[in-house]
Amino acid sequence: xxxxxxxxxxxxxxxxxxxxxxxxxxxxxxxxxxxxxxxxxxxxxxxxxxxxxxxxxxxxxxxxxxxxxxxxxxxxxxxxxxxxxxxxxxxxxxxxxxxxxxxxxxxxxxxxxxxxxxxxxxxxxxxxxxxxxxxxxxxxxxxxxxxxxxxxxxxxxxxxxxxxxxxxxxxxxxxxxxxxxxxxxxxxxxxxxxxxxxxxxxxxxxxxxxxxxxxxxxxxxxxxxxxxxxxxxxxxxxxxxxxxxxxxxxxxxxxxxxxxxxxxxxxxxxxxxxxxxxxxxxxxxxxxxxxxxxxxxxxxxxxxxxxxxxxxxxxxxxxxxxxxxxxxxxxxxxxxxxxxxxxxxxxxxxxxxxxxxxxxxxxxxxxxxxxxxxxxxxxxxxxxxxxxxxxxxxxxxxxxxxxxxxxxxxxxxxx
Amino acid sequence: xxxxxxxxxxxxxxxxxxxxxxxxxxxxxxxxxxxxxxxxxxxxxxxxxxxxxxxxxxxxxxxxxxxxxxxxxxxxxxxxxxxxxxxxxxxxxxxxxxxxxxxxxxxxxxxxxxxxxxxxxxxxxxxxxxx
Numbered sequence: 001x002x003x004x005x006x007x008x009x010x011x012x013x014x015x016x017x018x019x020x021x022x023x024x025x026x027x028x029x030x031x032x033x034x035x036x037x038x039x040x041x042x043x044x045x046x047x048x049x050x051x052x053x054x055x056x057x058x059x060x061x062x063x064x065x066x067x068x069x070x071x072x073x074x075x076x077x078x079x080x081x082x083x084x085x086x087x088x089x090x091x092x093x094x095x096x097x098x099x100x101x102x103x104x105x106x107x108x109x110x111x112x113x114x115x116x117x118x119x120x121x122x123x124x125x126x127x128x129x130x131x132x133x134x135x136x137x138x139x140x141x142x143x144x145x146x147x148x149x150x151x152x153x154x155x156x157x158x159x160x161x162x163x164x165x166x167x168x169x170x171x172x173x174x175x176x177x178x179x180x181x182x183x184x185x186x187x188x189x190x191x192x193x194x195x196x197x198x199x200x201x202x203x204x205x206x207x208x209x210x211x212x213x214x215x216x217x218x219x220x221x222x223x224x225x226x227x228x229x230x231x232x233x234x235x236x237x238x239x240x241x242x243x244x245x246x247x248x249x250x251x252x253x254x255x256x257x258x259x260x261x262x263x264x265x266x267x268x269x270x271x272x273x274x275x276x277x278x279x280x281x282x283x284x285x286x287x288x289x290x291x292x293x294x295x296x297x298x299x300x301x302x303x304x305x306x307x308x309x310x311x312x313x314x315x316x317x318x319x320x321x322x323x324x325x326x327x328x329x330x331x332x333x334x335x336x337x338x339x340x341x342x343x344x345x346x347x348x349x350x351x352x353x354x355x356x357x358x359x360x361x362x363x364x365x366x367x368x369x370x371x372x373x374x375x376x377x378x379x380x381x382x383x384x385x386x387x388x389x390x391x392x393x394x395x396x397x398x399x400x401x402x403x404x405x406x407x408x409x410x411x412x413x414x415x
Numbered sequence: 416x417x418x419x420x421x422x423x424x425x426x427x428x429x430x431x432x433x434x435x436x437x438x439x440x441x442x443x444x445x446x447x448x449x450x451x452x453x454x455x456x457x458x459x460x461x462x463x464x465x466x467x468x469x470x471x472x473x474x475x476x477x478x479x480x481x482x483x484x485x486x487x488x489x490x491x492x493x494x495x496x497x498x499x500x501x502x503x504x505x506x507x508x509x510x511x512x513x514x515x516x517x518x519x520x521x522x523x524x525x526x527x528x529x530x531x532x533x534x535x536x537x538x539x540x541x542x543x544x545x546x
Contacts, residue, residue: 020531021496083453129454129481405456413461414476414491414498 001138002227003105003119004145005088005126007081008133008153010101011039014080015070017131018404018412027068030055031343032280032307034071034398071397074281074341077101078301079405081283083130089297091122098242100283100340104142119152119159138162143222146179147197170198170223180219185212197223241279243268244336250289251332257286258322262315264337269311272339278307280341284318286325289333298325301406307343448538454481456534458491458498465489465500467515474541476500480534493531494522500536 007013011029016022026044028037036054037044044067049058061067081100088095092105107118119136126134137148139162147169152160163169176183178197188211194200200208200216201223208220218228243264251257261284272279281303288295300321308314318337325335402410449455460474468489470476476491484490484503491500492512501512501522510530512522524530 019496020493020498023531086453129451131480408457411457411459411475412498413459414500415460415462415464 001107001109001115001140002142002145003092003107003115003136003138004098004142004149005084005103005105005122006135006137006149006153007084007101008135008158009039009041010081010132011070011072011077012041012044013132014077015073015401016041017080018076019401022068025068026066027070029070029072030399032072032341032397034069035343038072069399071400072280072341073397073401073403074303075301075403075406076401078281078283078303078340080130080132082299082301084126084132084134085285085299086297087126087129088122091125096244097283097285097336097338099338104145107138116159116161119161120157123158134158136160139166140225141222141227143179143219144225147173167198170201171196173197175200178219178223180215181212185216188212241268241271241275241277241342242336242338243271244285244334244338246334247332252330254322254326257326257332257335258319260335261286261318261322261325261337262311264335265314265318266311268337268339269309269314272309272342276345277342278309278345279314279339280304280307280343282314282318282337282339284321284325284337285335286332287334289331295333296327296330298327300324307341309345448477448540450537451479451481454534455479458500458536460500460539464514464516464519465502468502468539469541470500470515470536470539471541474539476536477538477540478534479537482535482537484530484532484535489536491533491536493533498533503530 012022012027015027015029022041024043025041026047027041028044028049029039030036031038034055036052037049037058038051040049040051047067049067055069058067058069062069077100081097085095085097085103088103088105092107093109094106096104098104107113107115115138119138123134123136126132135149135153136159137145137150137152138160139145139148144162144166147166148160148162151169152158173196175181175189175194175196176186178200181189181200189195189200192203192207192211194203194207194211200220203220205217205220208217212219221228245260245264247260251260265282268282269279281301283299283301285297285299287297290296302314302317302321304314304317402412404410404412445452456478458476458478460470460472460476463472465471470489478491482488484505486503486505488503489500490503490512491498492503493499494512499512499522501514504511504513509526510524512530514521
């Protein structure tokens with residue numbers, strides 16, 4: 001059995017934990033450079049404003065006080081995500097973080113376990129401890145768990161257990177809403193008279209393979225209840241870019257830890273480039289080897305100076321944080337990188353017109369500067385645009401809330 | 416950069432230190448103050464409404480969201496969208512938030528109004544001037 005735990009309107013929900021004046025109001029969190037809506041409260045959705053609506057079209061309704069906007073506070077969302085994952089680790093047999101607001105879990109097994117009750121308890125604990133409401137869906141496979149999670153969010157208790165025979169649900173679900181199918185395949189699927197998730201599940205393997213290859217065939221089998229989505233097999237889904245791996249031998253040295261993280265970052269960055277995407281930051285985690293599961297779990301949130309798909313730029317931000325994942329004496333069994341704040345590369349370039357967006361190492365000038373810094377010490381030569389002192393934000397985030405869990409200077413206050 | 420000679424490690428002959436078997440990790444304030452990291456948040460005090468409890472302007476509060484409030488606890492709650500730190504009181508007359516300074520009013524919840532509770536204050540860290 002697989003569970004999917006997914007934060008409801010995750011970014012908005014994180015904002016609301018620390019700003020209670022946002023509760024009950026139509027709130028949206030904006031993408032990088034305050035471009036468009038990427039997370040919306042239920043009240044905002046009820047006004048019929050779709051995901052991705054550009055902010056400039058809504059500016060007047062903000063000025064009038066009808067709508068409220070926040071810039072993406074990735075430091076905060078990353079930290080809240082870490083807290084939720086650490087709770088899940090205590091409560092589940094295994095946890096696989098899939099994106100900043102979603103994690104697959106292996107629930108406890110055994111005769112006396114009431115999964116619905118377990119899900120409700122899990123949800124209540126996350127809500128009380130961290131403050132974020134979640135949906136929890138259970139099903140035999142990840143693809144079905146995605147569907148169960150969707151149903152969970154529409155239920156008052158936030159939990160849904162996929163029925164033994166899900167045909168009724170799958171018949172009502174358009175096939176391009178199935179995880180990993182995508183609208184690109186719709187015309188071909190329609191030509192084969194595959195309209196719903198149930199149609200895909202029941203189609204002959206040869207037909208499915210001819211439309212969408214081995215990936216679609218795996219999806220079809222998962223809809224039929226046969227688990228075949230291995231860990232990390234998410235290449236078809238650009239919503240989540242992550243890379244993790246268990247080591248053959250436990251790693252005990254910081255060098256090994258760093259190398260594995262660098263290598264997974266490189267792999268995940270390559271995937272970003274394949275999809276023409278940039279990432280705003282990532283969560284990096286390391287897990288201790290412990291026989292019988294469990295073990296220490298360390299995780300850190302890294303936000304890049306500006307969205308990027310360049311491995312070297314990412315590593316500049318990640319490398320200084322690796323030390324915080326390392327505890328001498330710990331035997332590590334797994335590390336991983338989960339990117340967040342994804343956006344299309346083209347769109348970002350346009351909005352980034354006024355900031356130094358190009359990869360430094362690509363230009364002869366920066367190569368010369370790098371050489372000088374190498375000779376005379378890091379940071380001796382820098383562009384005035386980088387600013388003097390602590391000013392790492394090249395991204396425009398004019399509606400940024402407090403980074404209340406990662407910066408001492410930005411704590412929330414109480415009177 | 417000029418290369419300086421470095422000594423890496425050292426070799427000591429003789430008896431091992433008798434202190435070795437008593438070695439322990441150093442005391443860690445996190446261990447003392449943060450029992451449940453996933454549920455613990457830090458909040459900065461603004462103002463003097465709780466000076467009677469030793470909570471002063473600028474102090475740092477350790478707040479545990481996982482703990483339910485009991486009568487007499489110091490809590491963080493939201494009132495009209497703003498966070499406040501007060502003593503939680505619950506008795507036959509209902510729930511109220513009491514300041515620890517007579518200059519401030521008691522906040523009474525209206526009948527049927529639910530407290531927007533954030534968490535329980537488990538510690539107050541006061542740093543002296545000249546920090």
